[in-house]
Amino acid sequence: MAGLFWEDLAADLEDPAFLREYVRESIRIATVDALMNALDDARLAEGLSKVELARAIGADPAAVRRLFAAGNANPNPTLGTLVDVAAALGMRITLEPLPAGEREMVTEPLRTGRVARSVIDKLSALRRSTRRQSAQPA
Secondary structure, eight states: HHHHHHHHHHTTTTHHHHHHHHHHHHHHHHHHHHHHHHHHHHHHEEEEEEEHHHHHTOHHHHHHHHHSSTTSSSOOHHHHHHHHHHHEEEEEEEEOOOOHHHHHHHHHHHHHHSHHHHHHHHHHHHHHHHHHHHHOOO
């Protein structure tokens, strides 16, 4: 069953529009998740409650609670909100280059609409691994 998922995904990734959307959403989710975790860790390290943080940035406490809630209903907070939160925590938002391997997996599909060779190799390895695991008796 899991092998079918990887086969379907590999087939879907051949469509340039699907590929671009998949890569954009994947990187967006991972980036926002990492950023929110880092900001929440900084908030905890500063000993600030969510209400105190909300007061510091002039926001509704409920909005700040939702911002840091697991399964956040707003997975795309505005950059302005993130900058405000970071500043209240004595931090700033910065950009950093992707490591070479990640850069190929993210940038090439977005620019060309084609899957990087390394992604195809990784998906193939996952399919083989899944097939071996499902072929083994339980």
